[in-house]
Amino acid sequence: MGYAMREIARVWVEASLSEQNLMATEIEICKGVFLPFYSCEFDSLTCAKILTPIERAVQCGARESESNRAILWVENPRS
Secondary structure: OHHHHHHHHHHHHHHHHHHHOOOOOHHHHHHHHHHHHHHHHOOHHHHHHHHHHHHHHHHOOOOOOHHHHHHHHHOOOOO
16 A cells, blocks of 8 residues: 555656656656655765666666666665
């Protein structure tokens, strides 16, 4: 149930970002989902370390799948 609620919240945020900026790129959407919810948990250097693989995955055309998400978040952002 928690996963479903998280997914619904993510979809709402993505829709809101797309509505606010009709030309938003996939990277801007990903950042827009991450930053409001998680940036307060990390310093700016750690946020950059987290966002870098997300940007790389989007630029490489990686499909958003469960396995890709798992790979992105398994990396330890504090290292």
